[in-house]
Amino acid sequence: MPIRFAEKPGLVAYFTVGDPDLATTHAIALAAIDAGADVIELGVPFSDPLADGPVIQRASERALRHGTSLRDVLNLAATLRAERPHAGLIVFTYYNPILRFGLEEFCAAAEQAGVDGVLVTDMIVEEASEYLQALHRHHLAPVFLAAPTSPDERLARIAAVSRGFIYAISRVGITGAQKSLTADAEQLVRRLRRFTQLPIAVGFGISTPEHFAAVGEFADAAVIGSALVATIEQAGPKEAPDAIARLIEGLRRGSRETAAPAR
Amino acid sequence: MEATSTIAGRFGAYGGRYVPETLVAALDELEHAYAEAQADPDFHLKLDELLRDFAGRPTPLYFAARLTERLGGAKIYLKREDLLHTGAHKINNCLGQGLLALRMGKQRIIAETGAGQHGVATASVCALFGLECVVYMGEEDMLRQELNVYRMRMLGAEVRSVSSGSRTLKDAISEAMRDWVTNVRTTHYLLGSALGAHPYPTMVRDFHRVIGREARQQIIEKENRLPTAIIACVGGGSNAIGAFYEFIPDKDVQLIGVEAGGRGAQLGEHAARFSGGAPGVLQGTYSYVLQDENGQIALTHSVSAGLDYASIGPEHAALHDSGRAEYTSVTDAEALEATLLLARTEGIIPALESAHAVAECAKRAPKMSGSDLVIVSVSGRGDKDMGILARELKLSGAK
Ligand SMILES: Cc1ncc(COP(=O)(O)O)c(C=O)c1O
Numbered sequence: 001m002p003i004r005f006a007e008k009p010g011l012v013a014y015f016t017v018g019d020p021d022l023a024t025t026h027a028i029a030l031a032a033i034d035a036g037a038d039v040i041e042l043g044v045p046f047s048d049p050l051a052d053g054p055v056i057q058r059a060s061e062r063a064l065r066h067g068t069s070l071r072d073v074l075n076l077a078a079t080l081r082a083e084r085p086h087a088g089l090i091v092f093t094y095y096n097p098i099l100r101f102g103l104e105e106f107c108a109a110a111e112q113a114g115v116d117g118v119l120v121t122d123m124i125v126e127e128a129s130e131y132l133q134a135l136h137r138h139h140l141a142p143v144f145l146a147a148p149t150s151p152d153e154r155l156a157r158i159a160a161v162s163r164g165f166i167y168a169i170s171r172v173g174i175t176g177a178q179k180s181l182t183a184d185a186e187q188l189v190r191r192l193r194r195f196t197q198l199p200i201a202v203g204f205g206i207s208t209p210e211h212f213a214a215v216g217e218f219a220d221a222a223v224i225g226s227a228l229v230a231t232i233e234q235a236g237p238k239e240a241p242d243a244i245a246r247l248i249e250g251l252r253r254g255s256r257e258t259a260a261p262a263r
Numbered sequence: 264m265e266a267t268s269t270i271a272g273r274f275g276a277y278g279g280r281y282v283p284e285t286l287v288a289a290l291d292e293l294e295h296a297y298a299e300a301q302a303d304p305d306f307h308l309k310l311d312e313l314l315r316d317f318a319g320r321p322t323p324l325y326f327a328a329r330l331t332e333r334l335g336g337a338k339i340y341l342k343r344e345d346l347l348h349t350g351a352h353k354i355n356n357c358l359g360q361g362l363l364a365l366r367m368g369k370q371r372i373i374a375e376t377g378a379g380q381h382g383v384a385t386a387s388v389c390a391l392f393g394l395e396c397v398v399y400m401g402e403e404d405m406l407r408q409e410l411n412v413y414r415m416r417m418l419g420a421e422v423r424s425v426s427s428g429s430r431t432l433k434d435a436i437s438e439a440m441r442d443w444v445t446n447v448r449t450t451h452y453l454l455g456s457a458l459g460a461h462p463y464p465t466m467v468r469d470f471h472r473v474i475g476r477e478a479r480q481q482i483i484e485k486e487n488r489l490p491t492a493i494i495a496c497v498g499g500g501s502n503a504i505g506a507f508y509e510f511i512p513d514k515d516v517q518l519i520g521v522e523a524g525g526r527g528a529q530l531g532e533h534a535a536r537f538s539g540g541a542p543g544v545l546q547g548t549y550s551y552v553l554q555d556e557n558g559q560i561a562l563t564h565s566v567s568a569g570l571d572y573a574s575i576g577p578e579h580a581a582l583h584d585s586g587r588a589e590y591t592s593v594t595d596a597e598a599l600e601a602t603l604l605l606a607r608t609e610g611i612i613p614a615l616e617s618a619h620a621v622a623e624c625a626k627r628a629p630k631m632s633g634s635d636l637v638i639v640s641v642s643g644r645g646d647k648d649m650g651i652l653a654r655e656l657k658l659s660g661a662k
């Protein structure tokens with residue numbers, strides 16, 4: 001189950017699992033895949049999400065209120081894998097829940113669940129040797145973040161160890177919506193291209209069809225995170241799957257209308 | 264977990280750098296700036312001059328005669344970091360990092376604070392150097408250490424209250440890291456303990472080594488020998504590692520770190536990381552962490568805001584595992600009692616953090632002999648705690 005972006009730009013959808021409850025996340029993920037998301041990032045809620053803005057912080061709190069665990073995230077992944085064999089599935093987490101689970105145990109369980117890749121927010125390439133070995137043993141793609149502040153030599157190292165895709169952070173900052181894309185994003189993708197053939201997904205603050213289309217001009221995919229999480233928060237559990245489907249269809253339609261012919 | 268990292272900043276298996284990618288360049292920059300500064304005699308001259316003339320170093324090593332007599336065992340010396348300008352050891356590190364920020368050309372400083380002593384020291388250094396200063400502080404800590412909130416504002420710092428999580432030190436650090444991720448190009452994060460991602464644990468320890476260096480010289484001058492034991496409280500671990508470091512090669516000197524035992528041994532009621540925690544990653548470093556079975560960080564409690572934190576500096580984790588240092592904990596009630604004890608025997612009101620070290624000393628000294636020497640790190644003074652002390656010890660005021 002390699003990670004594939006069928007249509008350009010590809011769409012990666014982030015949700016915090018268990019926000020507001022596991023059944024809703026399940027329904028939302030199915031709706032997102034059916035509406036055109038290529039890859040789902042299953043966010044593991046964490047008590048101290050220091051790279052996240054208020055929207056995802058609140059989602060984590062909601063998910064933790066009823067004790068959503070890494071085990072729950074893997075169970076959901078297994079269900080989604082059975083129901084939607086073609087969808088890309090990434091576990092998106094801070095490192096401590098994995099350490100507590102056991103790195104080897106986690107990788108074995110993730111492989112068994114049919115997870116494609118893992119992205120750890122607070123894991124950098126210099127610390128990753130053991131982590132990479134465990135992921136490789138279990139055929140999981142290590143997805144790393146690349147930042148506008150990463151110099152070229154770091155981008156080269158990130159590119160060398162990444163599989164699946166590389167997640168380019170659109171701007172210096174935490175997760176959350178923004179009004180307009182900064183020049184940081186395009187510059188970063190251009191610098192990264194020199195070191196990799198992998199697809200590059202741009203994320204952080206992408207919320208409108210205009211952003212989505214703009215990212216499609218220079219990157220392979222866009223990650224939509226806080227915009228989806230905020231939509232879930234506003235819509236409530238009953239309406240959330242429909243609201244997410246509409247949002248994703250809207251992004252896709254908007255980009256087809258505004259996008260230049262595919263390269 | 265094995266120490267397979269390829270970067271420096273490991274203490275045994277502990278430490279390292281577990282941060283969002285956006286921060287790595289800034290940590291590298293800091294590491295280089297720090298290495299350059301270390302090699303620059305001018306930097307040391309400037310820092311030493313500030314430590315002497317601004318902060319008031321060296322601090323005395325004071326023979327506590329009445330406390331010694333009262334406890335009836337070991338001879339007790341107090342390392343008087345409480346006499347430093349701004350009231351705690353924290354100023355040692357703030358002056359060092361403040362000079363580094365100037366070298367790096369960063370005009371904006373951010374910091375977290377628990378007890379407010381690191382915030383006050385940071386605000387003072389920013390005022391001294393003409394730098395913009397933003398301090399993050401948990402709501403709970405702002406309430407219980409209000410005097411220090413006023414002091415920071417008096418000094419021109421902006422104090423931002425943090426209302427997430429337990430509304431204490433851990434949450435203030437997360438918020439400071441969010442600010443840093445966002446403003447990393449212009450801002451230096453002046454972290455206040457021997458915590459966080461490399462190079463902070465090493466750098467902060469180095470800026471506090473002066474505590475142990477002075478104490479070693481002073482005890483040799485006064486007693487012509489090394490102490491039997493050194494006792495220090497451990498929040499993140501900066502005063503303790505500063506006091507311990509010069510004595511690490513002296514294998515006969517016991518190093519004793521004291522954590523917050525809070526109200527009891529149940530998870531959530533204390534901040535005793537070694538007895539109640541397990542290795543994990545929190546806020547940039549691999550160390551002992553109070554956490555639940557899912558790896559979520561546990562809530563903590565201590566009467567002392569400066570010790571009320573779910574993790575501990577990684578070098579202490581290594582000293583713990585190697586057995587070179589010993590770690591114990593002291594309850595809220597014992598710390599309060601020790602505050603009163605030191606106040607009434609020596610005329611010194613310690614910070615509630617430091618009172619944990621005094622309490623451990625009060626337990627051990629009577630079991631030791633008159634030829635034993637104990638040094639207690641009095642890391643700060645208790646002015647900031649008068650509200651808590653008045654309430655807990657039922658002191659009457661104007662009415
Ligand atoms: C007086 C005093 N002692 C000790 C501490 C604990 O910090 P550390 O363990 O870094 O010395 C604090 C922290 O606020 C403090 O104010």
